[in-house]
Amino acid sequence: MMGDHGNSEDEYVYVSDDDDDISGVDDCDDDYEADDYDDNRDEFQAVDVSIVTGPSSKVITKESLLAAQREDLVRIMDLLSVKEHHARALLIHYSWDVEKVLAVLVEHGNDELFAAAGVKVVEHDDGPSSLQFSSTVSCNICYDDVSATEVTTMDCSHCFCNDCWTNHFIVKINEGQSRSITCMAHKCGAICDEAKIRCLVGARDSDLAEKFDRFLLESYIEDNKRVKWCPSVPHCGNAIRIEVDELCEVECACGLQFCFGCSSEAHSPCSCLMWKLWSKKCQDESMTANWITVHTKPCPSCHKPVEKNGGCNLVRCICKRTFCWHCGGQTHDFYGCGRYKDKDVEMDTQSAKRDLERYMHYYNRYKAHTDSFKLERKMKKTMHNKINKLYESDTSSKDFSWITNGLNRLFRSRRILSYSYPFAFYMFGNQLFKEDRKKKKQRYEEEEEGEEGEKKKKRQKYEEEKKKNKQLEDDMKKERTIKQDLFEDQQQQFEANVEKLSMYLEEKFESYSEDKFKDWKMRTIALSVTTDNLGRNLYEFIETDLLGCFKDADHKIAPYKSKGVEKASEHHSSLGI
């Protein structure tokens, strides 16, 4: 069964269902086939996964931006039978959320929908002709009489001279308000016709007219919840549009993988908030600084931090200056400077040291896996060469996609592993979730309060409540410890498998005999499936048992993807533009 790599089409359908439990060895092979995320996809893979699953994200390049925007515009234009500039005004007002526009339409009706967005739809189009009877018109802005051919009337039927309109538009564009330029009349909130703006501004300043067009175009990215600029530096010029869930990690056409939620590197199973805190923490090593401030004292003479390593409180710095450990002053009568404070300082010192140790524990493991990841990435090239060699050699099977797939699985498992440490740091620490734990406790208390009806003596009640409180706290602590144990069990198991997979892939398989090679193949494939399952289980545990308890907290994470971060597909317009 293992060598059966035939009908990949069927296997695709099966694998596309991520939630499906893959348990048997037979299945694993199938799953392997479908694994696609890879730079060498042209060589090793025949069918695009998106055909089955439907693309969850698309790359919008400078070129396809216009078409992508047009799609939404056309939808609104068709549904509401309005002109393009009206559709654009509506969509800008409702942040390019077509569904939202339709919801407002159903709920409040046409008039309200248009009014909120400043859209005035004119049925009659005889504005200019009625003016042509009189040769001059008085403009209410500059108070000059101008020829009737030199004025422009907007949809709201307000008419001013072209010069004034142009000045108004230029001021608004320079103020960065291109997306919502309203009519000049007082309290008229009508959005001006973009074609008229373009024409008038273009006549005076073509660069500014171009800028105006760009602003309108980029509104599609900047005001749109479903679209984000790729955060690559230097910027690749692309944006990513997601089709389904806002909570995901995407890969841009430029190769950068990022979290769509916070635009930083892909960091699941850490939540965006956890990752933000963690990267900041690592950046300024605030813990170390904290430890130094508590654990050491600056020498009053040379100002270097000095750590006390003996019992005597008369400390001597390497600069030979002796000073009092209690008050930090270069004094001799230090016995008078408050022994009471000594206790406080010691407690602070201990807790700071404990915190630092905890941080270092998680940080070291996070760092180790990140470093391993970097080293393993280098394996990609050598692996490529090895596979090429196998191709040339005389073997029965010519399909080696499972090797690259195994390697890719190693990469993303390694990533998950490294990010699981900062996750644990926050999940089981005291910094985050404080409020949520309090809320949870309150819920428990409220539940119990209902059962308590009879009147008791005040004193007794107080004591009981105290006891109950302690009990509750103990219970919650216990629950937390159990969960932490469970998490760590899974994490360690996952880690052991990842290391084993890394070891297997580093073997010199290219020089193996045919039997040994087959054995190696079996082992690798089986292990990689196990790793996948463990990774999925870890995510499931995190999502339901750990984060699931805190409904209020904003700690959702991108779901586990067996195939890794999905590459955003090219955007092809359905309109054929």
Next chain:
Amino acid sequence: MIDFSRVQKELQECSRDMEASGIKVTPVSDNLVNLSGTIPGPIGTPYEGGIFKIDITLPDGYPFEPPKMHFVTKVWHPNVSSQSGAICLDILKDQWSPALTLKTALLSVQALLSAPEPDDPQDAVVAQQYLRDYQTFLGTARYWTETFAKTSSLGVEEKVQKLVEMGFPEALVRSSLEAVGGDENLALEKLCSG
């Protein structure tokens, strides 16, 4: 880029119906960038009887950008800073429309005096007083109007005499009065502060 021909026309228009509106706009400098406006305190408010001076500066983009205005006369009002005279009024900011004029803007300021909006305050102290202790607010606003917004009926010589009697040297009194535009209260403040 200021549309000076429009400003000229606005000034003409304003002086034409000054009698009816009570609103006056006069240029301070020759270049029509700095102007000075006065509005009478609305009747039936603690500002009644006062004449409030407002400093107007026209930005480059006028009338496509709003004019900058602030009270020169001290006013006790939730939407006017009691310190700087800054005005919190939407049409002087994002709700400005080129179709508005200096006169209509000043009319809006006048309307603001009769209808304060303490929920969107410029001066938090005044707004709090307005909401919590309306009577005291009325008293203070009235007192400020009496003290700062009413031109004394006294002539210049009488003012000088009055201040000299208080014990200030005459030369200093004259220069101080000149510096503050003849307002004896402001002159006294200036003299006291040295």
